[in-house]
Amino acid sequence: MIDRRALLRLAAGAGTASLVAACGWDGGNAVRPLLLDISRFNDWMGEKVFFSKNRLAREYPIAERTALLPSYFISPTMPMLENPGAWRLQVGGLVREPQSLSLDQLHAMPRTSYTVKHHCVEGWSAIATWHGVPVSAVAERCGMLPQARYVRFDSFDSGYSNGWDLASAMHPQTILAYGMNDNPLPPTHGAPLRLYSPTKLGYKMTKYLVSLTFTAERPGGYWEDQGYPWFGGV
Amino acid sequence: MTAPSRPQAPPPPPPPPIPAVKRHHWIVRLTHWMTFVLLAGMIMSGLQIYGAYARFGERDGPLYPNPFQDHGFPKWSRLGGWLAGGLNWHFTLMWPFIIGGLLYLSYLAASGEWRSLLFRPRDIRGAIEMQKYYLRLRKDHPPQGKHNPLQKAAYTFIILLGVLSVVTGFAIYKPTQLSWLTALFGGFQAARYWHFWAVWIFTGFLIVHVLLVFIVDPASLRAMISGWYRGRFPSHD
Numbered sequence: 001m002i003d004r005r006a007l008l009r010l011a012a013g014a015g016t017a018s019l020v021a022a023c024g025w026d027g028g029n030a031v032r033p034l035l036l037d038i039s040r041f042n043d044w045m046g047e048k049v050f051f052s053k054n055r056l057a058r059e060y061p062i063a064e065r066t067a068l069l070p071s072y073f074i075s076p077t078m079p080m081l082e083n084p085g086a087w088r089l090q091v092g093g094l095v096r097e098p099q100s101l102s103l104d105q106l107h108a109m110p111r112t113s114y115t116v117k118h119h120c121v122e123g124w125s126a127i128a129t130w131h132g133v134p135v136s137a138v139a140e141r142c143g144m145l146p147q148a149r150y151v152r153f154d155s156f157d158s159g160y161s162n163g164w165d166l167a168s169a170m171h172p173q174t175i176l177a178y179g180m181n182d183n184p185l186p187p188t189h190g191a192p193l194r195l196y197s198p199t200k201l202g203y204k205m206t207k208y209l210v211s212l213t214f215t216a217e218r219p220g221g222y223w224e225d226q227g228y229p230w231f232g233g234v
Numbered sequence: 235m236t237a238p239s240r241p242q243a244p245p246p247p248p249p250p251p252i253p254a255v256k257r258h259h260w261i262v263r264l265t266h267w268m269t270f271v272l273l274a275g276m277i278m279s280g281l282q283i284y285g286a287y288a289r290f291g292e293r294d295g296p297l298y299p300n301p302f303q304d305h306g307f308p309k310w311s312r313l314g315g316w317l318a319g320g321l322n323w324h325f326t327l328m329w330p331f332i333i334g335g336l337l338y339l340s341y342l343a344a345s346g347e348w349r350s351l352l353f354r355p356r357d358i359r360g361a362i363e364m365q366k367y368y369l370r371l372r373k374d375h376p377p378q379g380k381h382n383p384l385q386k387a388a389y390t391f392i393i394l395l396g397v398l399s400v401v402t403g404f405a406i407y408k409p410t411q412l413s414w415l416t417a418l419f420g421g422f423q424a425a426r427y428w429h430f431w432a433v434w435i436f437t438g439f440l441i442v443h444v445l446l447v448f449i450v451d452p453a454s455l456r457a458m459i460s461g462w463y464r465g466r467f468p469s470h471d
Contacts, residue, residue, distance in 0.1 A: 123287035227318035
């Protein structure tokens with residue numbers, strides 16, 4: 001008969017040893033798939049349990065804006081359009097009428113402005129004002145089909161992209177932002193157009209947008225495909 | 235007459251065996267060691283995550299005092315390898331950590347064991363006596379139940395710290411969806427700060443806990459493994 005005491009000691013020892021062996025390590029090929037499975041479960045929890053369609057993020061007074069909001073891009077140099085006048089946002093996928101929208105057309109659509117806290121996955125936070133058109137208004141304009149379950153956002157920043165669940169994309173505070181702190185969106189923050197929402201971590205908010213595609217299949221994303229949580233909701 | 239041979243001294247009787255008492259239910263032992271391993275993983279992956287922004291406070295805002303400001307932790311103390319790895323470990327281990335904690339608390343509630351663990355106002359006097367004993371102001375060990383009042387204070391505190399670390403964790407995890415919770419801790423950066431503090435209190439507790447086990451009552455270690463206690467403090471409630 002196996003000694004139960006010895007077995008317990010072995011289990012405790014093995015658990016500790018495996019942790020020690022894991023130091024500074026991402027889990028290797030054996031553990032990484034398990035961690036990613038749990039991450040999928042956390043995505044589901046994020047969307048179905050924690051996320052509320054109606055809860056609005058707290059808004060702050062303009063006086064509380066952060067002077068300098070850090071900005072990231074993945075290209076070696078800041079992505080800039082050679083011919084900004086020719087830029088169009090392509091809206092397609094599972095829609096009745098695909099669109100090609102100019103900045104002027106977006107400006108003419110319903111406008112949302114708010115001053116909210118930005119949460120970065122790294123742990124910092126900062127407050128800024130954003131101005132733009134709700135993604136839900138774009139979905140209405142192009143006649144989003146009922147089969148659409150996700151939205152894919154693509155950029156001209158070396159192929160950076162993000163995939164979103166539809167519920168988060170349709171949240172009233174999820175906007176395509178063309179303005180920041182009462183000014184046009186600066187190139188550091190994704191000019192001419194970026195995705196913004198106080199319900200998501202910074203890396204989910206695609207900058208330098210070129211297209212928005214409604215899909216039935218879950219789109220990946222630049223950081224998401226490397227292991228960052230896909231849902232990324234706050 | 236010959237002198238009577240010197241009677242041989244009889245060997246001293248063997249000391250009476252210390253009666254073994256059943257001390258820890260398997261749920262307590264399981265959740266104890268589970269929590270030990272999981273907490274180590276939570277802390278190590280947490281230190282990995284901390285390195286991505288090693289300070290506390292809004293951008294451009296005042297920072298909370300932090301001796302580890304702008305310093306990452308050594309590789310041996312981190313789990314995950316990089317930020318995403320640390321996050322995935324942290325957000326995986328948090329579930330068994332929470333489930334183990336709930337299982338333990340349910341057992342305490344259902345079995346009535348909470349009575350011998352929860353520090354209540356009536357334990358204050360006993361705690362003072364116990365403290366006097368440790369400070370050599372009192373010679374005899376005060377009578378106690380399964381745990382002395384200072385142990386009760388320590389175990390009650392560490393359970394509360396576990397709860398606090400989980401709740402501040404959720405405040406950081408979902409600062410928009412659970413904004414009321416985040417606000418309760420003073421905001422996102424403050425919640426991060428308290429979450430980080432919990433690490434050092436857990437670490438301090440662990441060091442003292444292990445030292446006391448080996449210095450005062452090594453038999454309690456075996457009891458936490460096998461469930462049976464054969465040590466100096468067998469009295470029970």
